[in-house]
Amino acid sequence: MTGRVPGHCAVLGCGVDELLLPEPVPDAAPAADEHNKNRLHLDLDASGGRVNPLPVRRERVDAKVGRLVEAGATVQRVLAEPGLDHYAVVLQDPEGNEFCVH
Numbered sequence: 460m461t462g463r464v465p466g467h468c469a470v471l472g473c474g475v476d477e478l479l480l481p482e483p484v485p486d487a488a489p490a491a492d493e494h495n496k497n498r499l500h501l502d503l504d505a506s507g508g509r510v511n512p513l514p515v516r517r518e519r520v521d522a523k524v525g526r527l528v529e530a531g532a533t534v535q536r537v538l539a540e541p542g543l544d545h546y547a548v549v550l551q552d553p554e555g556n557e558f559c560v561h
Contacts, residue, residue: 501558509544516561517546523560524548 505523506516517539528534531553538547538559547561 503560520560
């Protein structure tokens with residue numbers, strides 16, 4: 460573990476341009492609820508953060524998403540609103556666990 464981030468359990472170094480940020484799910488969340496299935500939701504930071512311009516971040520996220528899709532993940536939705544400085548993709552692994560790449 461390399462450090463703590465408010466609102467996250469831990470920050471783990473996974474590579475030069477990636478962080479694994481586990482976020483706790485409230486105990487009241489039903490484990491079998493299809494919209495809240497995961498007890499742990501993973502956000503993979505492939506963009507390098509907001510120090511990079513949005514087009515660069517989008518290119519990096521899309522490249523990582525492409526590799527994950529080749530490995531068996533399925534794209535669920537893209538989180539991109541015109542005018543916002545944010546881009547993320549929600550995916551699902553072959554077992555149905557949802558995670559995000561941003």
